[in-house]
Amino acid sequence: MSRTNDILDKTKRKEPEAKKWKVVVGIVVGLLLVILLFSSTYTISEPIVDEWLSTHPINSLFDFYEYHKDIDEMSVYFVGSSLVATEVYAPAISDKLYNNGYNISIYNLFVPSDTLIMRSIQIDEMVASSPDLIIFGISYSSFVQEHWNEEYMRLAYGEYNLTPELKSLYTGEELSLMYPGLLYKVEYLKTAFHEKMNGMNPRGLEKVIEPYGVSRRQGFEETKDMESMISSANNPGNTWRPIITAEETRNVKALRYMINTCKQENIPVIIINMPIHPLLSEKITDESRGNYFAILDTLGVKIIDMEKEYGDEHFWDLIHTTWDGALDFSDKMADLIIQEMS
Amino acid sequence: MLFTTPEFFIFLVVVILLIELIRKQLWQQIILLLASYYFYWCSGSIHILLLIFVTIASYLCGWRVWKASTLKRKRIWLVIGTIIPLAVLAYFKYIDFGITQINNVLGLFNPGASIPLLEVLLPVGVSFFTFQALSYVFDIYLGKIEHEEKFHRYALFIAFFPALVAGPIVRASEFLPQLKSKISITGANLQAGVTLIIWGLFKKMVIADNIGGYVDTIFANTAGFTSMQVIAATILFGVQIYCDFSGYANIAIGVGRIFGFKLPENFDMPYFTRNIQIFWRKWHMTLSRFIRDYVYIPLGGNRKGHLRTYVNLFASMVICGFWHGAAWTFVIWGAYHGIMLLLHRYFVGERKWGVGVKFLDSNPAVFVKVLITQALVFFGWMIFRANSTGDLITCIQKIIFFDFTMSGAMKLAFVGGIALVLICFVLSFNKRIVELVKKIIFFDYMGYFSSQKVQYWVIYIVVFVALILLLAPPETPEFIYFAF
Numbered sequence: 001m002s003r004t005n006d007i008l009d010k011t012k013r014k015e016p017e018a019k020k021w022k023v024v025v026g027i028v029v030g031l032l033l034v035i036l037l038f039s040s041t042y043t044i045s046e047p048i049v050d051e052w053l054s055t056h057p058i059n060s061l062f063d064f065y066e067y068h069k070d071i072d073e074m075s076v077y078f079v080g081s082s083l084v085a086t087e088v089y090a091p092a093i094s095d096k097l098y099n100n101g102y103n104i105s106i107y108n109l110f111v112p113s114d115t116l117i118m119r120s121i122q123i124d125e126m127v128a129s130s131p132d133l134i135i136f137g138i139s140y141s142s143f144v145q146e147h148w149n150e151e152y153m154r155l156a157y158g159e160y161n162l163t164p165e166l167k168s169l170y171t172g173e174e175l176s177l178m179y180p181g182l183l184y185k186v187e188y189l190k191t192a193f194h195e196k197m198n199g200m201n202p203r204g205l206e207k208v209i210e211p212y213g214v215s216r217r218q219g220f221e222e223t224k225d226m227e228s229m230i231s232s233a234n235n236p237g238n239t240w241r242p243i244i245t246a247e248e249t250r251n252v253k254a255l256r257y258m259i260n261t262c263k264q265e266n267i268p269v270i271i272i273n274m275p276i277h278p279l280l281s282e283k284i285t286d287e288s289r290g291n292y293f294a295i296l297d298t299l300g301v302k303i304i305d306m307e308k309e310y311g312d313e314h315f316w317d318l319i320h321t322t323w324d325g326a327l328d329f330s331d332k333m334a335d336l337i338i339q340e341m342s
Numbered sequence: 343m344l345f346t347t348p349e350f351f352i353f354l355v356v357v358i359l360l361i362e363l364i365r366k367q368l369w370q371q372i373i374l375l376l377a378s379y380y381f382y383w384c385s386g387s388i389h390i391l392l393l394i395f396v397t398i399a400s401y402l403c404g405w406r407v408w409k410a411s412t413l414k415r416k417r418i419w420l421v422i423g424t425i426i427p428l429a430v431l432a433y434f435k436y437i438d439f440g441i442t443q444i445n446n447v448l449g450l451f452n453p454g455a456s457i458p459l460l461e462v463l464l465p466v467g468v469s470f471f472t473f474q475a476l477s478y479v480f481d482i483y484l485g486k487i488e489h490e491e492k493f494h495r496y497a498l499f500i501a502f503f504p505a506l507v508a509g510p511i512v513r514a515s516e517f518l519p520q521l522k523s524k525i526s527i528t529g530a531n532l533q534a535g536v537t538l539i540i541w542g543l544f545k546k547m548v549i550a551d552n553i554g555g556y557v558d559t560i561f562a563n564t565a566g567f568t569s570m571q572v573i574a575a576t577i578l579f580g581v582q583i584y585c586d587f588s589g590y591a592n593i594a595i596g597v598g599r600i601f602g603f604k605l606p607e608n609f610d611m612p613y614f615t616r617n618i619q620i621f622w623r624k625w626h627m628t629l630s631r632f633i634r635d636y637v638y639i640p641l642g643g644n645r646k647g648h649l650r651t652y653v654n655l656f657a658s659m660v661i662c663g664f665w666h667g668a669a670w671t672f673v674i675w676g677a678y679h680g681i682m683l684l685l686h687r688y689f690v691g692e693r694k695w696g697v698g699v700k701f702l703d704s705n706p707a708v709f710v711k712v713l714i715t716q717a718l719v720f721f722g723w724m725i726f727r728a729n730s731t732g733d734l735i736t737c738i739q740k741i742i743f744f745d746f747t748m749s750g751a752m753k754l755a756f757v758g759g760i761a762l763v764l765i766c767f768v769l770s771f772n773k774r775i776v777e778l779v780k781k782i783i784f785f786d787y788m789g790y791f792s793s794q795k796v797q798y799w800v801i802y803i804v805v806f807v808a809l810i811l812l813l814a815p816p817e818t819p820e821f822i823y824f825a826f
Binding site: 027031191 | 797803
């Protein structure tokens with residue numbers, strides 16, 4: 001027998017008398033059974049899945065708000081994105097306050113890649129947890145960032161209340177995507193497990209250590225790439241050097257909504273225009289800067305401009321300070337809080 | 343359009359339904375051909391023109407070879423029919439590699455001088471369909487087949503979608519005769535085909551894709567990992583590439599089987615082979631036979647003396663390595679296997695070392711031979727997988743200068759692996775256990791499942807599809823051999 005037939009014959013199987021329609025029915029029944037199996041497994045597993053997902057930082061954040069409702073203490077919340085994460089070192093602020101006779105708990109409630117539009121869903125729970133002062137750390141990009149992390153919205157669904165005013169800030173598609181089906185949650189977990197298996201930092205399955213956010217600052221690696229920074233700063237498409245117009249974007253509306261909610265609950269608010277690298281700062285046009293501060297002035301809260309507070313030596317990239325920069329910033333925050341609380 | 347996406351299965355169901363509804367042979371073949379072109383267009387867009395060009399050019403050349411009245415004319419058209427597909431392959435696959443090498447040489451004499459790269463996009467499956475086109479022209483010249491009168495059948499042979507993008511490399515003599523009869527989708531073929539498809543999906547999505555992430559992480563930065571991690575990644579890559587490629591082959595053969603076509607197998611338990619020569623008869627079998635029949639034998643095979651045989655063997659394997667991709671690591675891998683085959687031929691084939699020694703045919707000895715062969719094969723996979731020659735050197739250094747740094751889990755795996763090998767070696771002295779193990783390993787599981795009554799076969803579907811849905815990672819990477 002030729003080699004060709006040898007190879008072809010390897011694919012020969014015993015030929016049963018299976019009728020075509022039986023096989024088709026078998027395939028359909030098999031797939032239906034799989035769907036049934038998964039549907040029932042999914043339904044049974046939902047409480048377990050939710051238990052796992054409660055360890056996601058966004059869920060932990062809502063847990064923190066719930067927990068803090070029952071805590072009788074003076075507290076200050078720092079709210080923002082990774083800028084707040086790297087610049088605010090809560091223990092240093094607490095220590096300085098304590099040494100000056102103030103027993104105030106400091107909480108760094110950062111969310112990576114946070115935007116005002118995403119943060120606004122938390123405001124009701126945030127004010128209900130009775131902080132004594134909320135400090136928002138923002139920058140020019142906060143007014144225009146359309147970064148949308150549907151994970152945060154979906155995984156925290158049910159923990160926030162979408163008032164009609166808030167709903168008006170979202171598109172229909174965004175609203176429809178906020179609801180997390182069980183399938184979404186399971187797929188999310190699969191992704192997280194897969195990332196963990198491959199040595200990547202899995203998204204959101206670590207319980208956040210109290211005081212909130214401190215553990216993130218420790219052990220943070222700082223590697224500076226000057227060439228990359230210059231190139232990035234010169235890139236007109238860099239979202240951290242946006243064009244700010246006088247128009248009120250939905251992020252501005254979200255910020256206004258949050259501040260008004262705080263005012264209704266008599267919670268003072270301070271807005272910090274966070275430090276950015278001089279290379280980036282010089283790229284912000286006068287017109288953009290003018291529009292930005294004009295809008296901030298309409299919010300009716302204290303504005304602290306720290307944009308040009310630090311030089312190159314205090315930054316490890318265009319927007320995040322070094323550890324020394326963070327310590328100095330935290331020291332200034334302590335002074336600010338002392339001033340506010342006096 | 344990947345085999346692992348819902349779009350492909352919708353496409354497949356539609357094609358099956360159309361073939362079922364249309365009973366005329368000609369229209370069935372036209373539909374399959376159009377479906378194949380649509381499939382390729384989804385995968386490669388504008389490169390479909392290239393596929394059509396290669397099809398027409400090789401068909402015409404094959405016809406001219408067939409029609410040629412003199413040997414000289416046959417040879418002329420053979421040369422043209424060889425040059426065109428090879429030129430296509432060379433341009434799209436190797437032109438930028440060639441320019442890079444030229445720039446490296448130019449840089450020695452005139453730093454700063456360089457020819458800009460063309461950044462040519464590699465057409466999906468170009469290595470496979472060009473080889474199929476070549477085999478058609480070669481087989482006509484060698485008198486193995488006649489020229490196919492009906493162009494659409496030849497076009498379908500080149501473009502048949504299950505095997506189009508990553509093989510198996512089908513011969514015209516295997517496929518064209520199957521087009522002489524009407525396509526009839528039988529229950530037996532449907533059951534066998536679906537069984538193979540599910541098994542292929544399991545191997546690819548559950549085994550290969552879950553391993554791939556770890557392997558990619560290690561090989562992306564071998565310098566940053568320990569010796570043991572590099573070795574572990576190499577072993578896992580060997581498993582990954584086998585499951586990925588053989589999984590694809592299973593799906594391709596299964597899909598072909600649904601339509602009643604028998605496509606050649608590409609793998610036959612290669613990781614249980616006892617020497618390198620047998621390994622290459624069991625790994626990527628359709629490529630091996632192509633290289634044997636159209637490179638090694640025409641170069642003279644083993645008919646021109648010992649030295650020439652070794653040269654032919656080595657050259658064939660270097661070409662095989664180079665076929666896999668435009669990188670020196672592939673060439674080195676091919677050369678590495680060439681040297682191993684050469685050494686095997688010299689010591690075992692000619693010097694007859696160990697031939698006739700009864701002990702070396704005993705089960706424990708065979709077990710040791712398998713271990714040694716696979717150690718050599720897996721070392722070759724490290725060469726194959728390394729991102730660059732620099733990385734390859736780093737990997738080799740990691741093995742030679744073993745750092746003995748291991749995490750707890752790695753220590754456990756290492757000790758466990760050694761223990762398993764020792765246990766298997768001890769057990770290999772017992773003939774009954776060996777026979778039982780052989781039966782288990784070499785049992786025709788696919789034949790078994792696909793011959794079960796439907797009511798029991800459904801259990802196979804439920805179990806394996808459920809495992810695939812549960813264990814497959816969220817995003818399925820492309821098949822490894824798509825890159826070739």
